[in-house]
Amino acid sequence: MSVDPMAYETQFFGFTPQTCMLRVYIAFQDYLFEMMLVVEGVMLKKLDGIPGCKISPSQIRKCTEKFLVFMKDHFDKLFAKMEEVLLQLVLNIPKNVLLPEDRVQEEYPYSKEEFQALQDELQQLQQQCRAEAAAEQALRAELEEQKAVKAELEKILQCFDGLENICREHGAGNFKESFALLTQSSKKLQDVLKDVEEKSKKMKQHDQLL
Protein backbone atom coordinates (compact mmCIF):
# COMPACT_ATOMS: atom_id res chain seq x y z
CA MET A 1 0.00 0.00 0.00
CA SER A 2 1.61 3.22 -1.07
CA VAL A 3 1.50 6.00 1.44
CA ASP A 4 -0.07 9.21 0.23
CA PRO A 5 2.24 12.00 1.39
CA MET A 6 -0.74 14.43 1.38
CA ALA A 7 1.60 17.24 0.37
CA TYR A 8 -1.17 19.53 -0.85
CA GLU A 9 -3.07 19.15 2.39
CA THR A 10 0.11 19.91 4.26
CA GLN A 11 0.49 23.07 2.19
CA PHE A 12 -2.98 24.15 3.25
CA PHE A 13 -3.11 23.10 6.89
CA GLY A 14 0.50 23.80 7.75
CA PHE A 15 0.96 20.29 9.11
CA THR A 16 0.89 16.77 7.72
CA PRO A 17 -2.48 15.16 8.48
CA GLN A 18 -0.89 11.83 9.31
CA THR A 19 1.54 13.44 11.73
CA CYS A 20 -1.35 15.24 13.39
CA MET A 21 -3.20 11.96 13.82
CA LEU A 22 -0.10 10.31 15.23
CA ARG A 23 0.37 13.08 17.75
CA VAL A 24 -3.22 12.74 18.86
CA TYR A 25 -2.94 8.97 19.07
CA ILE A 26 0.11 9.15 21.29
CA ALA A 27 -1.50 11.76 23.50
CA PHE A 28 -4.69 9.74 23.95
CA GLN A 29 -2.71 6.59 24.66
CA ASP A 30 -0.63 8.41 27.25
CA TYR A 31 -3.76 9.62 29.01
CA LEU A 32 -5.16 6.09 29.05
CA PHE A 33 -2.00 4.70 30.63
CA GLU A 34 -1.83 7.59 33.06
CA MET A 35 -5.40 7.07 34.20
CA MET A 36 -4.82 3.39 34.67
CA LEU A 37 -1.79 4.07 36.83
CA VAL A 38 -3.82 6.50 38.91
CA VAL A 39 -6.55 3.89 39.32
CA GLU A 40 -3.99 1.35 40.39
CA GLY A 41 -2.33 3.82 42.72
CA VAL A 42 -5.59 4.66 44.46
CA MET A 43 -6.41 1.02 44.96
CA LEU A 44 -2.97 0.16 46.28
CA LYS A 45 -3.08 3.05 48.71
CA LYS A 46 -6.46 1.91 49.97
CA LEU A 47 -5.24 -1.64 50.40
CA ASP A 48 -2.19 -0.34 52.23
CA GLY A 49 -4.49 1.15 54.82
CA ILE A 50 -6.29 -2.14 55.41
CA PRO A 51 -4.46 -4.36 57.92
CA GLY A 52 -4.29 -8.05 57.13
CA CYS A 53 -5.24 -7.53 53.53
CA LYS A 54 -5.04 -10.64 51.41
CA ILE A 55 -4.73 -8.84 48.12
CA SER A 56 -1.14 -8.32 46.99
CA PRO A 57 0.04 -5.44 44.84
CA SER A 58 1.00 -7.89 42.10
CA GLN A 59 -2.58 -9.09 41.98
CA ILE A 60 -3.76 -5.57 41.49
CA ARG A 61 -1.10 -5.13 38.83
CA LYS A 62 -2.46 -8.20 37.00
CA CYS A 63 -5.98 -6.71 37.15
CA THR A 64 -4.71 -3.48 35.72
CA GLU A 65 -2.90 -5.26 32.92
CA LYS A 66 -6.01 -7.24 32.08
CA PHE A 67 -8.15 -4.11 31.87
CA LEU A 68 -5.49 -2.21 30.02
CA VAL A 69 -4.99 -4.88 27.37
CA PHE A 70 -8.70 -4.90 26.78
CA MET A 71 -8.95 -1.09 26.63
CA LYS A 72 -5.92 -0.75 24.38
CA ASP A 73 -7.33 -3.22 21.91
CA HIS A 74 -10.60 -1.32 21.59
CA PHE A 75 -8.80 1.99 21.67
CA ASP A 76 -6.61 1.02 18.70
CA LYS A 77 -9.54 -0.25 16.64
CA LEU A 78 -11.69 2.78 17.37
CA PHE A 79 -8.85 5.19 16.73
CA ALA A 80 -7.99 3.55 13.42
CA LYS A 81 -11.58 4.04 12.27
CA MET A 82 -11.60 7.64 13.42
CA GLU A 83 -8.29 8.35 11.70
CA GLU A 84 -9.58 6.87 8.43
CA VAL A 85 -12.66 9.08 8.44
CA LEU A 86 -10.71 12.20 9.35
CA LEU A 87 -8.07 11.65 6.68
CA GLN A 88 -10.71 11.01 4.03
CA LEU A 89 -13.34 13.57 4.83
CA VAL A 90 -11.87 16.29 6.98
CA LEU A 91 -8.13 16.62 6.57
CA ASN A 92 -8.17 16.19 2.83
CA ILE A 93 -8.44 18.29 -0.32
CA PRO A 94 -10.50 16.67 -3.12
CA LYS A 95 -8.67 16.09 -6.40
CA ASN A 96 -10.73 18.65 -8.32
CA VAL A 97 -10.02 21.44 -5.86
CA LEU A 98 -7.39 24.08 -6.48
CA LEU A 99 -6.32 26.24 -3.57
CA PRO A 100 -6.81 30.00 -4.22
CA GLU A 101 -3.12 30.68 -3.72
CA ASP A 102 -2.41 28.43 -6.72
CA ARG A 103 -4.85 30.05 -9.13
CA VAL A 104 -1.98 31.50 -11.20
CA GLN A 105 -0.96 27.97 -12.08
CA GLU A 106 -4.13 27.45 -14.06
CA GLU A 107 -4.45 31.05 -15.28
CA TYR A 108 -0.91 31.23 -16.67
CA PRO A 109 0.25 27.73 -17.55
CA TYR A 110 3.47 28.75 -19.27
CA SER A 111 5.84 26.09 -20.50
CA LYS A 112 9.59 26.48 -20.10
CA GLU A 113 9.87 27.67 -23.72
CA GLU A 114 6.99 30.10 -23.50
CA PHE A 115 8.44 31.53 -20.30
CA GLN A 116 11.86 31.90 -21.88
CA ALA A 117 10.28 33.61 -24.90
CA LEU A 118 8.56 36.08 -22.57
CA GLN A 119 11.83 36.83 -20.80
CA ASP A 120 13.60 37.28 -24.14
CA GLU A 121 10.90 39.64 -25.29
CA LEU A 122 11.32 41.70 -22.13
CA GLN A 123 15.07 41.89 -22.65
CA GLN A 124 14.58 43.00 -26.22
CA LEU A 125 12.10 45.68 -25.21
CA GLN A 126 14.51 46.98 -22.59
CA GLN A 127 17.27 47.18 -25.17
CA GLN A 128 15.01 49.05 -27.54
CA CYS A 129 14.09 51.49 -24.79
CA ARG A 130 17.74 52.10 -24.08
CA ALA A 131 18.40 52.69 -27.79
CA GLU A 132 15.55 55.17 -27.99
CA ALA A 133 16.89 56.97 -24.93
CA ALA A 134 20.34 57.23 -26.54
CA ALA A 135 18.77 58.49 -29.77
CA GLU A 136 16.86 61.08 -27.79
CA GLN A 137 20.06 62.30 -26.17
CA ALA A 138 21.81 62.61 -29.53
CA LEU A 139 18.88 64.40 -31.11
CA ARG A 140 18.56 66.89 -28.29
CA ALA A 141 22.31 67.50 -28.33
CA GLU A 142 22.18 68.37 -32.01
CA LEU A 143 19.18 70.58 -31.36
CA GLU A 144 21.24 72.51 -28.82
CA GLU A 145 24.16 72.82 -31.24
CA GLN A 146 21.82 74.01 -33.95
CA LYS A 147 20.53 76.70 -31.63
CA ALA A 148 24.04 78.06 -31.12
CA VAL A 149 24.98 77.87 -34.81
CA LYS A 150 21.72 79.49 -35.86
CA ALA A 151 22.34 82.32 -33.42
CA GLU A 152 25.83 82.92 -34.84
CA LEU A 153 24.64 82.83 -38.44
CA GLU A 154 21.78 85.15 -37.70
CA LYS A 155 24.23 87.57 -36.07
CA ILE A 156 26.40 87.56 -39.22
CA LEU A 157 23.33 88.09 -41.38
CA GLN A 158 22.36 90.98 -39.16
CA CYS A 159 25.80 92.47 -39.66
CA PHE A 160 25.43 92.38 -43.40
CA ASP A 161 21.93 93.79 -43.21
CA GLY A 162 23.23 96.49 -40.93
CA LEU A 163 25.88 97.48 -43.47
CA GLU A 164 23.33 97.68 -46.26
CA ASN A 165 21.15 99.91 -44.09
CA ILE A 166 24.10 102.25 -43.48
CA CYS A 167 24.77 102.42 -47.23
CA ARG A 168 21.15 103.19 -47.96
CA GLU A 169 21.04 105.85 -45.26
CA HIS A 170 24.09 107.60 -46.54
CA GLY A 171 23.01 107.32 -50.14
CA ALA A 172 26.21 105.60 -51.13
CA GLY A 173 24.62 103.21 -53.55
CA ASN A 174 27.94 102.58 -55.11
CA PHE A 175 29.55 101.97 -51.78
CA LYS A 176 29.20 98.29 -52.32
CA GLU A 177 30.82 98.52 -55.73
CA SER A 178 33.60 100.76 -54.53
CA PHE A 179 34.16 98.55 -51.52
CA ALA A 180 34.24 95.56 -53.82
CA LEU A 181 36.74 97.42 -56.05
CA LEU A 182 38.78 98.24 -52.97
CA THR A 183 38.94 94.60 -51.93
CA GLN A 184 39.91 93.68 -55.46
CA SER A 185 42.67 96.26 -55.72
CA SER A 186 44.01 95.39 -52.26
CA LYS A 187 44.11 91.82 -53.40
CA LYS A 188 45.97 92.89 -56.56
CA LEU A 189 48.32 94.88 -54.43
CA GLN A 190 48.96 91.84 -52.25
CA ASP A 191 49.69 89.77 -55.35
CA VAL A 192 52.12 92.39 -56.63
CA LEU A 193 53.82 92.54 -53.25
CA LYS A 194 54.21 88.79 -53.25
CA ASP A 195 55.71 88.94 -56.76
CA VAL A 196 58.22 91.58 -55.69
CA GLU A 197 59.20 89.58 -52.65
CA GLU A 198 59.84 86.46 -54.67
CA LYS A 199 61.84 88.34 -57.28
CA SER A 200 64.02 89.97 -54.63
CA LYS A 201 64.59 86.62 -52.99
CA LYS A 202 65.70 85.15 -56.32
CA MET A 203 68.06 88.08 -56.89
CA LYS A 204 69.58 87.66 -53.48
CA GLN A 205 70.18 83.97 -54.21
CA HIS A 206 71.79 84.90 -57.50
CA ASP A 207 73.99 87.37 -55.66
CA GLN A 208 75.04 84.76 -53.17
CA LEU A 209 75.92 82.29 -55.89
CA LEU A 210 77.95 84.85 -57.70
Next chain:
Amino acid sequence: ADGGGGPALSAAPGRAQVFATVVDTFLEKLVAAGSYQRFVNCYRCFYKLQPQLTRSIYDQFISQLQASIKEEIQEVKNEGNLEGLFSSLDKIVEEAKDREEPAWRPSGIPEEDVRSTMVPYFLKHRSYLRRALREKEEENRKVAEAVLMGRDRIAELQQLIQARQQAWQ
Protein backbone atom coordinates in the same frame (compact mmCIF):
# COMPACT_ATOMS: atom_id res chain seq x y z
CA ALA B 1 -25.82 23.61 21.71
CA ASP B 2 -25.61 21.87 18.44
CA GLY B 3 -22.41 22.97 16.71
CA GLY B 4 -23.84 22.56 13.23
CA GLY B 5 -26.14 25.59 13.13
CA GLY B 6 -24.45 27.16 10.10
CA PRO B 7 -26.12 29.69 7.79
CA ALA B 8 -26.08 27.43 4.72
CA LEU B 9 -28.63 24.73 4.24
CA SER B 10 -25.96 22.47 2.82
CA ALA B 11 -26.76 18.82 2.60
CA ALA B 12 -23.34 17.77 3.75
CA PRO B 13 -22.10 18.85 7.16
CA GLY B 14 -19.00 20.99 7.29
CA ARG B 15 -15.61 19.66 8.17
CA ALA B 16 -15.74 21.10 11.66
CA GLN B 17 -18.93 19.28 12.38
CA VAL B 18 -17.70 15.99 10.98
CA PHE B 19 -14.60 16.39 13.07
CA ALA B 20 -16.58 16.95 16.26
CA THR B 21 -18.96 14.10 15.52
CA VAL B 22 -16.18 11.67 14.79
CA VAL B 23 -14.34 12.50 17.98
CA ASP B 24 -17.52 12.24 20.06
CA THR B 25 -18.33 8.87 18.51
CA PHE B 26 -14.84 7.64 19.31
CA LEU B 27 -15.20 8.62 22.93
CA GLU B 28 -18.66 7.17 23.22
CA LYS B 29 -17.60 3.81 21.90
CA LEU B 30 -14.45 3.79 24.01
CA VAL B 31 -16.39 4.47 27.15
CA ALA B 32 -18.94 1.84 26.16
CA ALA B 33 -16.17 -0.69 25.72
CA GLY B 34 -14.63 0.18 29.05
CA SER B 35 -17.88 -0.36 30.85
CA TYR B 36 -18.23 -0.63 34.57
CA GLN B 37 -19.04 -4.31 34.12
CA ARG B 38 -15.77 -4.85 32.37
CA PHE B 39 -13.90 -2.84 35.00
CA VAL B 40 -15.40 -4.86 37.84
CA ASN B 41 -14.64 -8.03 35.97
CA CYS B 42 -10.97 -7.20 35.89
CA TYR B 43 -10.72 -5.82 39.42
CA ARG B 44 -12.94 -8.50 40.99
CA CYS B 45 -10.78 -8.95 44.06
CA PHE B 46 -10.82 -5.27 44.90
CA TYR B 47 -14.51 -4.97 44.07
CA LYS B 48 -15.38 -7.67 46.58
CA LEU B 49 -13.49 -5.73 49.20
CA GLN B 50 -14.57 -2.20 48.37
CA PRO B 51 -17.59 -2.12 46.02
CA GLN B 52 -18.48 1.54 46.57
CA LEU B 53 -14.92 2.74 46.21
CA THR B 54 -14.62 0.71 43.03
CA ARG B 55 -17.62 2.54 41.59
CA SER B 56 -16.25 5.94 42.49
CA ILE B 57 -12.77 5.07 41.18
CA TYR B 58 -14.29 3.95 37.89
CA ASP B 59 -16.44 7.07 37.55
CA GLN B 60 -13.46 9.28 38.15
CA PHE B 61 -11.33 7.30 35.72
CA ILE B 62 -13.87 7.58 32.92
CA SER B 63 -14.63 11.25 33.45
CA GLN B 64 -10.95 12.15 33.72
CA LEU B 65 -10.12 10.19 30.58
CA GLN B 66 -12.88 11.91 28.64
CA ALA B 67 -11.84 15.32 29.92
CA SER B 68 -8.20 14.78 28.96
CA ILE B 69 -9.11 13.58 25.50
CA LYS B 70 -11.45 16.51 24.87
CA GLU B 71 -8.81 18.92 26.15
CA GLU B 72 -6.20 17.48 23.81
CA ILE B 73 -8.54 17.82 20.86
CA GLN B 74 -9.26 21.43 21.75
CA GLU B 75 -5.53 22.15 22.00
CA VAL B 76 -4.92 20.65 18.58
CA LYS B 77 -7.77 22.73 17.16
CA ASN B 78 -6.44 25.93 18.70
CA GLU B 79 -2.82 25.40 17.74
CA GLY B 80 -3.63 24.69 14.13
CA ASN B 81 -6.53 27.15 13.89
CA LEU B 82 -8.50 24.19 12.64
CA GLU B 83 -11.93 25.77 12.94
CA GLY B 84 -10.93 28.57 10.60
CA LEU B 85 -9.14 26.27 8.19
CA PHE B 86 -12.08 23.85 8.09
CA SER B 87 -14.55 26.55 7.15
CA SER B 88 -12.18 28.03 4.50
CA LEU B 89 -11.67 24.61 3.01
CA ASP B 90 -15.41 23.97 2.99
CA LYS B 91 -15.89 27.20 1.04
CA ILE B 92 -13.10 26.41 -1.41
CA VAL B 93 -14.50 22.93 -2.01
CA GLU B 94 -18.00 24.31 -2.48
CA GLU B 95 -16.74 26.75 -5.13
CA ALA B 96 -15.10 23.93 -7.04
CA LYS B 97 -18.09 21.64 -6.93
CA ASP B 98 -18.98 22.06 -10.62
CA ARG B 99 -15.51 21.24 -11.75
CA GLU B 100 -14.73 17.65 -12.62
CA GLU B 101 -11.21 17.60 -13.96
CA PRO B 102 -8.40 17.13 -11.48
CA ALA B 103 -6.83 20.41 -10.49
CA TRP B 104 -3.21 21.42 -10.70
CA ARG B 105 -0.90 20.03 -8.07
CA PRO B 106 2.67 21.07 -7.24
CA SER B 107 5.13 19.21 -9.39
CA GLY B 108 7.68 18.99 -6.62
CA ILE B 109 10.13 21.01 -8.72
CA PRO B 110 10.15 24.58 -7.42
CA GLU B 111 11.69 26.07 -10.59
CA GLU B 112 8.82 24.71 -12.65
CA ASP B 113 6.09 25.80 -10.28
CA VAL B 114 7.41 29.30 -9.71
CA ARG B 115 7.16 30.14 -13.42
CA SER B 116 3.42 30.69 -13.42
CA THR B 117 3.60 32.87 -10.32
CA MET B 118 6.03 35.20 -12.10
CA VAL B 119 4.14 35.40 -15.38
CA PRO B 120 1.58 38.02 -14.30
CA TYR B 121 4.36 40.37 -13.17
CA PHE B 122 6.29 39.84 -16.39
CA LEU B 123 3.18 40.50 -18.46
CA LYS B 124 2.55 43.73 -16.61
CA HIS B 125 6.17 44.74 -17.08
CA ARG B 126 5.97 43.92 -20.77
CA SER B 127 2.91 46.07 -21.39
CA TYR B 128 4.58 48.91 -19.45
CA LEU B 129 7.73 48.65 -21.58
CA ARG B 130 5.74 48.47 -24.79
CA ARG B 131 3.86 51.64 -23.89
CA ALA B 132 7.01 53.47 -22.78
CA LEU B 133 8.78 52.47 -25.99
CA ARG B 134 5.90 53.66 -28.14
CA GLU B 135 5.78 56.99 -26.35
CA LYS B 136 9.51 57.49 -26.59
CA GLU B 137 9.54 56.60 -30.30
CA GLU B 138 6.76 59.12 -30.94
CA GLU B 139 8.60 61.79 -28.98
CA ASN B 140 11.85 61.13 -30.84
CA ARG B 141 10.07 61.32 -34.16
CA LYS B 142 8.97 64.82 -33.32
CA VAL B 143 12.43 65.84 -32.12
CA ALA B 144 13.98 64.37 -35.29
CA GLU B 145 11.61 66.45 -37.36
CA ALA B 146 12.71 69.55 -35.47
CA VAL B 147 16.35 68.61 -36.06
CA LEU B 148 15.78 68.24 -39.79
CA MET B 149 13.99 71.55 -39.94
CA GLY B 150 16.86 73.09 -38.03
CA ARG B 151 19.37 71.76 -40.53
CA ASP B 152 17.34 73.19 -43.39
CA ARG B 153 17.19 76.55 -41.68
CA ILE B 154 20.95 76.57 -41.08
CA ALA B 155 21.58 75.71 -44.73
CA GLU B 156 19.23 78.51 -45.67
CA LEU B 157 21.08 81.00 -43.46
CA GLN B 158 24.42 79.89 -44.86
CA GLN B 159 23.12 80.46 -48.38
CA LEU B 160 21.86 83.94 -47.51
CA ILE B 161 25.23 84.81 -45.97
CA GLN B 162 27.07 83.52 -49.03
CA ALA B 163 24.85 85.64 -51.25
CA ARG B 164 25.64 88.72 -49.14
CA GLN B 165 29.34 87.89 -49.25
CA GLN B 166 29.33 87.65 -52.97
CA ALA B 167 27.39 90.90 -53.26
CA TRP B 168 30.22 92.59 -51.33
CA GLN B 169 33.04 91.07 -53.39
